[in-house]
Amino acid sequence: MDLEEYQRCARTWLAANAPGARAEGATEEDGLAAAKDFMARLYDAGYSGITWPAEWGGQGLTQAEERAFATEASEVTLPTYVFSIGLGMCGPTLVDLGTPEQKTRHIKKLLRGEDIWCQLFSEPGAGSDVASLQTRAVPSDDGGWVVNGQKVWTSVAQHADYGLLLARTDVDVPKHKGLTMFIVDMHADGVTVRPLKDMTGRAHFNEIFFDDVYIAPGNVVGQVNDGWSCAVTTLLHERLSISSGVGMSGQRDNPASFDSLRKIVDTSDPLVRDGLVELHIRSRALALFNAKLSQETKAGVFPGARGSAAKLLLAELVNFQADLAVSLAGPEAVAYEGAGGLAGAIALAPAMSLGGGTNEIMRNIIGDRVLNLPPEPRVDKNVPFKDLKVGTQS
Ligand SMILES: Cc1cc2nc3c(=O)[nH]c(=O)nc-3n(C[C@H](O)[C@H](O)[C@H](O)COP(=O)(O)OP(=O)(O)OC[C@H]3O[C@@H](n4cnc5c(N)ncnc54)[C@H](O)[C@@H]3O)c2cc1C
Incomplete structure (x- = not known):
């Protein structure tokens, strides 16, 4: 099938099947079941994992098909949020670093939405400095x-079947050298998941407790004690997937987006138009930057720290958008049920400056690795982890 025909088929399929940001359902469980059903149909129609290798369950197509589908998908909003960590971070990490057995076991189910994945890196004492983790x-x-410890801020873990866990396996070496990445079964004995409500009133993330959780052989990703380099792979995918929205859903249903805001404000006012134009320019510039990074990545050019620049730009865009929405919508911006959920979108905006690495950390990475400025001093680089004063260690 030629590309035009492919795109036409994608448009027809989406028009018939895209149910909106939240799939229909009275309860969260109904919504989850509907989202899983949607994901299975998306996969079976050939639109999930478009460029992922066919031998592991992907569609094995090219960037051209992916771009064609993304163009059509940007016109609708798909109920893919709960799969975003798996599709954007865990799956790509397994494709890059997993064993053939791990890929066979997990990739297709992840792409079909049969399994939901979460990313278990951050801890109460290890966020920006995740290499200080104590699990x-x-x-x-x-x-x-056997795993013991605590994780926090774990997105979608309340629904997850599997997690990519970063844990300490050697305390006698410096902090970056004694970590290992594992696949952990989130339904295993000893895993406790407690949802945490954020200021939107919803639980986007969770705290997780591991009490003598057994992980069977065959679930180490990469090499034992080489977890830091695996984590860097995941974080690179994370920053790219956050900034590009995993390439599947547009902003159509976002009440603070350009398209939504222009419908509720007086666009004859030049100051209003100024704000909207700036929002449009920033959004468009970021979309083009993301498209460039994505094409380079698929062509084998490593975007490296420029992925952090894209993530920083998105955080700044989302917060600019929220500020603009407040100034344009006035009292409607704080009426929780009003303006199509505008208050919820505004309340969620600050999270974008934290999740996936804070703005300050993104700036450090850009300064250090893109602009070649002097790096931060690292006094703990060669000290065995057990001798560091981090977390609950004294
Ligand atoms: C919505 C959301 C979803 C998330 N989902 C996940 C998830 O699924 N899995 C997961 O593992 N984690 C997740 N996180 C956690 C996220 O990665 C951390 O919140 C983030 O890395 C910051 O860590 P922290 O909260 O411990 O803050 P800290 O690291 O304690 O930072 C506190 C402040 O100090 C600043 N700071 C720290 N170090 C430096 C430095 N060296 N230079 C300059 N400033 C510095 C920070 O920028 C920040 O302003 C999520 C967070 C959010 C908000």
Whole structure:
């Protein structure tokens, strides 16, 4: 099928199947079931994992098809939020670093929405400095591992079947050298998930407790004690997928987007038009930057720290958009049920400056690795982890 025909088919399929940001359903469980049903149909129609390798369950097509589908998908909003960590971070990490057995076991189910994934990196004492994490994994006699510790801010974990876990496996070496990445079954004995409500009133993330959680052999991703380089791979995918919205959903249903705001304000006012034009320019510039990074990545050019620039630009855009919405919508911006959920979108905006790495950390990375400015001093680089005063260690 030629590209035009492919895009036409995608448009027809989306028009018939895209149900909106939240799939229909009276309860959260109904909404989840509807989202899973949508994801299965998306996969079966050939539109999930378009460029992922066919041998592991992807569609094995080219960027051209992916762009064609993304163009059509940007006109609608898909109920893919709950799958975003798996599609944007865990899945790409497994494609890059997983064993053939891990890929066979997980990729297709992830792409079909049968399994939901979460990313278990941050801890109460280790966020920006995630290499200071204290969750421990110790080997068991049968070649498996036993995990104890706590994670926090884990998005979608209340629905997750699997997580990519970063845990400490050696305390006698410097902090970046004693970490290992694991696939953990979120339904295993000893895993406790507690949802945390944010200021939107919804639970977007959770705290997780691991009490003697057994991980069977065959679930280490990459090499034992090489988890830091695996984590860097995940974080790169994370920044690109956050800034590009995983390439599947547009901003159509976002009440603070350009398209939504222009409908509720007086566009004959030149100051209003100024604000809207700036929003449009910033959004468009970021979309083009993301498209460039995505094309480069798929062509094998490593975007490196420029992924952090895209993530920083998105955080700044979302917060600019929220400020503009407040100034344009007036009292409607704080009426929680009013203006199509505008207050919810405004309340969610600050999270974008934290999740996936804070703005300050993005600036550090850009200064250090894009602009070649002197790096931050790192006094703990060669000190064994057990001798550091971090987290609850004293
Ligand atoms: C909506 C949301 C979803 C998230 N989802 C996940 C998830 O799914 N999985 C996961 O593992 N984590 C997740 N996180 C956690 C996120 O990665 C951390 O919140 C983030 O890395 C910051 O860590 P922290 O909250 O511990 O803040 P801290 O690291 O304690 O930082 C506090 C402040 O100090 C600043 N700061 C810290 N170090 C430096 C420095 N070296 N230079 C300059 N300033 C510095 C920070 O910028 C920040 O302003 C999520 C967070 C949010 C908000």
